Amino acid sequence: MKKLINAVPDVVKEQLEGMAVAHPDLLKVHFDENFVYRADAPVAGKVAIISGGGSGHEPMHGGFVGMGMLDAACPGEVFTSPTPVQMYEAAKMVNSGAGVLFIVKNYTGDVLNFETAAEMALADGIPVQNILIDDDVAVKDSLYTAGRRGVGTTVLAEKIVGAAAEAGYNLEQCADLCRKVNSYGRTMGMALTSCTVPAAGKPTFELGEDEMEIGIGIHGEPGQKRMALTTADEITELMAKEIITDPAYTRIVRELSDSGEWVEKSLVDEPFQRGDRVIAFVNSMGGTPVSELYAVYRKLAEVCADYGIEIVRNLIGPYITSLEMAGMSITLLKADDEILKFWDAPVKTPGLRWGI
The missing domain is CATH 3.40.50.10440 (Dihydroxyacetone kinase; domain 1)
Structure with a gap:
């Protein structure tokens, strides 16, 4: 460790x-x-x-x-x-x-x-x-x-x-x-690596070099399935479609x-519908660089457009992490006027600030 x-x-x-x-x-x-x-x-x-x-x-x-x-x-x-x-x-x-x-x-x-x-x-x-x-x-x-x-x-x-x-x-x-x-709001996450809790001194779980875990939790909990590692576009499309088509x-x-x-x-x-406006949040689990998150966001915007969903605001970066875990999560939040008003309002904290 x-x-x-x-x-x-x-x-x-x-x-x-x-x-x-x-x-x-x-x-x-x-x-x-x-x-x-x-x-x-x-x-x-x-x-x-x-x-x-x-x-x-x-x-x-x-x-x-x-x-x-x-x-x-x-x-x-x-x-x-x-x-x-x-x-x-x-x-x-x-x-x-x-x-x-x-x-x-x-x-x-x-x-x-x-x-x-x-x-x-x-x-x-x-x-x-x-x-x-x-x-x-x-x-x-x-x-x-x-x-x-x-x-x-x-x-x-x-x-x-x-x-x-x-x-x-x-x-x-x-x-x-x-x-x-x-x-x-709806979210889905994935992991490329595990993370190490200091008190444990060893990885929470093991992933092979050619494996990824889809649907991981923020404490390293198991996800939906373990799969062979694939491209950023394929991972993003898989996760985005699960979020968008999630039923009531x-x-x-x-x-x-x-x-x-x-x-x-x-x-x-209620599920997402064609014509919805959303805030899109692409989050690093701690070990994934922002540059890779932008590649994910690029594909996410494309998938949302295919479903007739308009991204009107975004947040991209490490905001809810799992120590040093490599991986990311996608959150889509349907946004009405009240939500957008308060999203745009000034904020001044160590981790998030704008409008000041």
Whole structure:
């Protein structure tokens, strides 16, 4: 294992210390219950947007803390969910009285721990809502999830809902918008290599020199199938067609009611249609250079045009990574006027910034 680390137990702590030193104008870091939060938090009258998950996916989530995006992010150990206490303490730090929205990727540990944190916050008088992201079309269930995994749409939701909160949306409006973004987004990923978790010291899985894994998860979870390595165009077309032709998907989610009780809701995600406008997100899993992502985007634009889908915005680069894994993911998000308005709104974070 070759990594730029000192000692395995100190990996996350030292990375957080580095963020605090590098971006004191944007964020602060709280230790002993680790979380990253806006330097100007709490922002008076504003709904606080919080997300989190295992470390190793940077810049998500800590790199997206700042104006127009997240108010706080809770990092667990590498590929390990943060604890409920981290999320609860972060909520107390950034809550201005307008409430807190948790954006939660659909992984079993994240879901359970964020639900517990929401209950703790609610008991403390903090209005709170949990919204799940489950956009992975490759795998319906895995060792880590019940239902689809939460992947690339998470980044887009954090940007769009973060901007809405900045513009004055209340907690209910932010939750509704986050539900819509999730229902409009679909993602698929692939891997050319594995990655090495520092604590394990060896690759998470093995891939031959002439193999690739289609439908991989962001923690190295198995995908749909293992295939012989082929060209960038063929890989892109395969993934894009699966995303675009993914049928209507009915999912069951647990959300907090106005009375503070957990209730189950049945939600339907409608498929893409000819004439849709989309935001296209081509993401590096950590080890794939941006130059190769542009080759993927070139083919993605061609496939979308063939299906009568118009790409109106794009994001290309390493934004939700899996340590040093070589590979990429494609996310398409159907975009209406509300979504485009908040996508275009100014943002200033370590990992994403424009309009400032």
